[in-house]
Amino acid sequence: MIINHPLLGPRDAAEFTYLGDASLINRPDWQSETAAQDFYEYGYLRSNPAGEHRELWFHEAGDRSWLVVTRNTVTHEISNVEMARDVARTQGRSK
Amino acid sequence: MRYSGFQVIKEALTGHKGWKPVWRDxxxxxxxxxxxxxxxxxxxxxxxxxxxxxxxxxxxxxxxxxxxxxxxxxxxxIIRSNYLLDGNEPFYEMSLKLWEGLEQDFNYNAMVSQRGILNLIHSDAQRDAFTRRGNAMILNGADAEMLSTEQILDRYPFLNVNDARFPIKGGLAQHRGGTVRxxxxxxxxxxxxxxxxxxxxxxxxxxxxxxxxxxxxxxxxxxxxxxxxxxxxxxxxxxxxxxxxxxxxxxMESHVLQAFVSEGLKPVIPGVITFGAGHFYCSQSDKGGLVFGGDLDGYNSYAQRGNMPVVEDVCEGGMALMPMLGRARLLRMWGGIMDMSMDGSPIIxxxxxxxxxxxxxxxxxxxxxxxxxxxxxxxxxxxxxxxxxxxxxxxxxxxxxxxxxxxxxxxxxxxx
Missing domain, CATH: 3.50.50.60 (FAD/NAD(P)-binding domain)
Structure with a gap:
């Protein structure tokens, strides 16, 4: 697979390591009343779809940036690549 | 129809006209x-x-x-029951015991072959961990034996025990492990x-x-x-x-795991060898093909096929462990979709x-x-x-x- 890095252009997927579902950006509030349940769901449950999947990849052998890659889990086709920090910022998660 | 030696001979003599579909539709x-x-x-x-x-x-x-x-x-x-933890080992040992009686139980030749499985050791820490695991297996009624490099070479003389990165220092064997059709x-x-x-x-x-x-x-x-x-x-x-x-x-997440079969060779690998440190394991099928695999591709997938970097990684591991592999041609490769759970263990x-x-x-x-x-x-x-x-x-x-x-x-x- 080739991941089209927003800053570096097309890079071999072997340069990256894979973390998982991009919902991992949405870390729950630890002070919430429902924190125990929220963290269980955050840490352990996945939608694991067959089809479009937004997921976190880390450019370990490159610029060490985190990316949110939208990839089809049935065809492996990548339709969109974003910087994870941009995604997090639009969600108010990062400065 | 119950299968038996008598039935096979009778059918051989009468043109194999008596065999019937073995399940209805x-x-x-x-x-x-x-x-x-x-x-x-x-x-x-x-x-x-x-x-x-x-x-x-x-x-x-x-x-x-x-x-x-x-x-x-x-x-x-591959069949084996070489697990460590209490939640797993009794279950997998039960499974291995069922495998041992399976063909008699369901009157079907599943070619259960207890040719043994060997996990290779490359360091002192790994020896400690495998000794502990072997003891856990024995405590749960399974069999386990720690083998020296010499004992391993007796059975698998083709192994490269002097690899610079992962020299073979011994192994944990389960002789009741093996393969099934x-x-x-x-x-x-x-x-x-x-x-x-x-x-x-x-x-x-x-x-x-x-x-x-x-x-x-x-x-x-x-x-x-x-x-x-x-x-x-x-x-x-x-x-x-x-x-x-x-x-x-x-x-859980669904991941693709690839596996490979070489062209058919004469009998050369008598058991199952796992080289965990090198992301490689191998056995030989009764048809002669070397059956081997390694790690997951590593990303969510439902595709039943993987990508080239893992093919390269698996083959590198194989070459490091048994250089003779380099002369064998790859015949087939495929991917299966694994329901990878969050702790690596199943749910029933x-x-x-x-x-x-x-x-x-x-x-x-x-x-x-x-x-x-x-x-x-x-x-x-x-x-x-x-x-x-x-x-x-x-x-x-x-x-x-x-x-x-x-x-x-x-x-x-x-x-x-």
Whole structure:
């Protein structure tokens, strides 16, 4: 697979390591009343779809940036690549 | 028809005209006591043991394609019970004991071959860890033996024991481990189940569950609604996809694992060798092909095929361990979809929906578990209580902090 890095252009997927579902950006509030349940769901449950999947990849052998890659889990086709920090910022998660 | 040596000779002398299909192709009935979704190894084994050991009647197995067409037909056929943790080892040892009696039990030649499995050791720390694991196995009634490099070379003289990065310093052997003819497992269980009245319904895809007031009344399928008192799901890599139809999210990701077969060679590898440090394991099939594999590709996938970097990684591991491999040509490669759970261990449990039961999360260890998985799932379905050897395979172990994490990797499915 080739991941089209927003800053570096097309890079071999072997340069990256894979973390998982991009919902991992949405870390729950630890002070919430429902924190125990929220963290269980955050840490352990996945939608694991067959089809479009937004997921976190880390450019370990490159610029060490985190990316949110939208990839089809049935065809492996990548339709969109974003910087994870941009995604997090639009969600108010990062400065 | 019972198979026997006499039967084979008789058929040979009469032109093999007496062999009959070994399972029926029935139309689905309107209602069953128990429906198993998934006509793979685990689903067929469950149906077999439900009928044979638990005296259940009116059972159906629903399969969207053909039986045995999923992971039971896409694995590397290894059986073993070399686990460490309490939640796992009694279960896998039960499975190995069932393998040992399986062919007599279901009167089918599954080519169970206890040729032994060897896990290689490369460091003092690994020796300590494997000694501990061997002791855990022995405590649970399994067999385990620590071998020296010399003993390993006696059996496997072609191994490169002086690799600069991972020199071989010994190994943990389980002599009762080995290989089984994987397709025959599905066929044997299917035949045994069919003989006891189980309807095996192929080309019947489950498209939804009919749920009412927190109870499962049956399944919607491509061949219409089929009612059931109890529905058991055993669909391996498609678990998340299926259970999402009941609005359930599972603690798992589906990943692709590749495997490879070389051209047929004369007998050269007598047992199963695993080189965990090099992400490589290998055995030789009875046809002569070297059957080998390595790590997951590492990203969520339902594609049943992987990518080239892992092919390279596996072959590098193989070349480091047994340089003679370089002369063999690769014949076939394929990928299977693993239901990788969050702690690397499976789930055999009721769901929160009355009458809906789940069996999955087998990661890449599902094949060896087939008999015990079927037996324990049948126990759960029939008696509504977990089998004593499967009490820890619960859904709620993740929320309660009771993970069964053999590798100590945490909630990162692609590392288990």
């Amino acid at each position: 029935p139309e689905p009935q309107a209602h069953y006591d128990i429906i198993i979704i998934g006509g793979g190894g685990h689903g067929l084994a469950t149906a077999y043991y439900l009928a044979k050991e638990f005296g259940e009647k009116k059972i159906a197995v629903l399969e969207k394609g053909w039986i045995g067409g999923g992971n039971v037909g896409r694995n590397t056929t 994987h397709d025959a497992v599905a066929w044997g269980y299917a035949r045994g189940a069919d003989m006891r009245g189980v309807d095996i319904i192929q080309n019947c895809e489950v498209t939804g569950f009919r749920l009412e007031n927190g109870k499962c009344l049956g399944v919607e399928t491509s061949r219409g609604f089929i009612g059931a008192n109890k529905v058991g799901c055993a669909v391996a890599g498609s678990s998340s996809r299926l259970m999402s139809k009941a609005d359930m999210q599972l603690p 449990d009721k769901t929160h929906i009355d009458g809906l039961y789940f069996n999955g999360g087998w990661c890449y260890g599902g094949f060896k578990a087939t008999p015990a998985s079927g037996f324990c799932f049948a126990h759960l379905l029939s008696r509504d209580a977990p089998h004593p050897n499967a009490t820890k395979y619960r859904f709620d172990r993740f929320s309660r902090g009771l993970m069964i994490d053999e590798k100590g990797m945490g909630n990162q499915p692609n590392l288990h």
